[in-house]
Amino acid sequence: MADDRKRPGDAGDPADDEVFDDAVEDDKDAADGDEPVGRGGTAVAERSARPKKEVRRTGFFGRIGGFFREVVSELRKVIWPTRKELLTYTTIVIVFVTVVTTIVGLLDLGLGKAILWAFGG
Numbered sequence: 028m029a030d031d032r033k034r035p036g037d038a039g040d041p042a043d044d045e046v047f048d049d050a051v052e053d054d055k056d057a058a059d060g061d062e063p064v065g066r067g068g069t070a071v072a073e074r075s076a077r078p079k080k081e082v083r084r085t086g087f088f089g090r091i092g093g094f095f096r097e098v099v100s101e102l103r104k105v106i107w108p109t110r111k112e113l114l115t116y117t118t119i120v121i122v123f124v125t126v127v128t129t130i131v132g133l134l135d136l137g138l139g140k141a142i143l144w145a146f147g148g
Contacts, residue, residue, distance in 0.1 A: 085093065108116065
């Protein structure tokens, strides 16, 4: 009852051969470069050609303003739930908390009675 479908990574998959060939070509291109190739340990070449950001000195109020701008920017990315989803989530939380509270209360009551019975209280 084995599944005879081909999956990526199976032997003889032509897609794997193409990926392997591309990787080999990339290695050959990298070996032709003038820069030494690092094998871990000490860095031999800078990884990024991007210049470092210039650090701006802002005052206390400038930093607070920047913080609030970033907060507003992040809040725009949030996917807000619809009213129906919000009511569903709220109901689930209330039911779950009620059930767990009931279980803990009953365990507390039962263990309390057991302790009193065991020690003759």
